[in-house]
Amino acid sequence: MASSDSGRERILDAATRLFSALGYDGTSTRMIAEAAGLNVATVAYHVGGKRDLYLAVMERAHETERAALEAAFATYTPDVKGLLDIVDAYADFCLSRPEIPALWMHRWLSDATDVAHLEEQYVRPLMQMVTDAARKIVPADVDVEYVVWTVIWATHGFGCGGVLDADGNRAGVNDPQAVARFRRNIRRIVALAIGAPEQAMG
Template identity: 40%
Template sequence: MIPADDPQSRAVIDIAARLFAAFGHDGTSLQAIAEAAGQDLRWVQQRFGDKHDLYLAVIDHAGRAERALVEDVLSALPAAGPEEFAAVMYELSERYMEFCLDNPQIPALWMHRWLGDAADLPDLEQIYSIPLINLTRDAMRSAARAGLIDDQVDLSLLLRTLIWSVYGFLHGEAIAEAEHSISADPGARQRLLAHHRQLLDRMLRLPGA
């Protein structure tokens, strides 16, 4: 974990995240990261170790940020009723989407891994991504047992569907020409949020569905 009062190291983490997101772990050199950060390669090695170590620091920083967001939203549970639980689910959907849109390097890191990047560093999903999905799934299962939502939904797949749609949205942004970018539409985020809300409403049989 990089201390908050270490701005040089924090800057290297941020630049490394952007380069790993753009070119993958396998396509990025430690020298390129040092040059982009305006640091001497030896200093980067002394502070972080080799490229694998720096990549792990980047993933850990991203994973902590994601977990903080999810835990903050879920802290409102258990809900007193279906309306309150629906509000938590809407907030989670909105804040996670905004988090990914504001930090596109984080979804890009995971998408590279889906394509086999950093294959010699296994189990990162089991350390960071899957526990967050399971944490949210378990909260939803508690709501299902309490009769607040439909108990016949595959909650793990529902959560993955929401994640995949956000990642697909961002990937489309990354490859779109400027004039065709969905971000040029001021209602693009609202449309995706409305789609997520409708999906949650109908799949979980939330109030108003």
Template identity: 40%
Template structure:
């Protein structure tokens, strides 16, 4: 079953449903019957689409493809320096603010969701890291080192925390990406954090 064909409405609906359920409940919390019922298709249709595991891979691939497209587009216009990295960070934040389900998938994964599927990071996460690292390879700002991975992980953790849980204020209220003021305040904090984790300026 093709998920991309406009003629396959059931397939497109099933992929959208799978993305929503896996983002909300995680892979381990989603059953084949839940996928079928929520998408309005038969269990046999789900199995023909690869079953629960196949749909999880399809959902991850879809989210990865969207982010990769945003990243490649941004890389065509940003400079290969600190300012360019900040612009790329903005592009990624804007993407995740509008597509929080992508971060929800990885938040579940961070809690050992779909632990029996061992190639998820290699297939859907690391290629984006490599894409950015390769683009900035000559700048010496980013290299595929443990320090680079730690720096990007710190930024990822903060972004996931904001999109998933928001920012709790002193009065007990919580503001997230839907609040323009909270969004811009978080954006400014992320840029300060990026400066803190980047290598110091040469000279």
């Protein structure tokens, strides 16, 4: 049997891949065990049942995302450039870890509806961190929450689905040109939404 830590991580890695690809409802514990190269009993020993696996995957995803945001805020300056740097950092995180946005995308599509507390536990605190910072530097008439949600919707959508190029081929996180265009565009959208000067758009 694998050591406790390495066995658990191996299982969570497999569960993350499957939950992000198929959703909670489309994934079974047996599928996770097979993807991890283990039997169902070993999975249960290390992590528990399917719900336990999902909660552990979402907790790990949240901790990873929170660490990335906290690192970005460690060098944050309370001005337009600082806010746009946070947008860049968030986009970079999502595009480098597309499985994490994919986990949340499945929830948006009514996946795992019996696990109802995760948005309140994980999404709201991170949203609060960003919206509190933004409210200090943007005009009062800007709907800060919707600006932040626009970044989330666009970034998650691009990370999971990409865009169609002129030939009808899908270009996404593995296409450097498409990524560069996306990053420029989302930065410009936010800059325009908060009334930033042209030179801040980058």
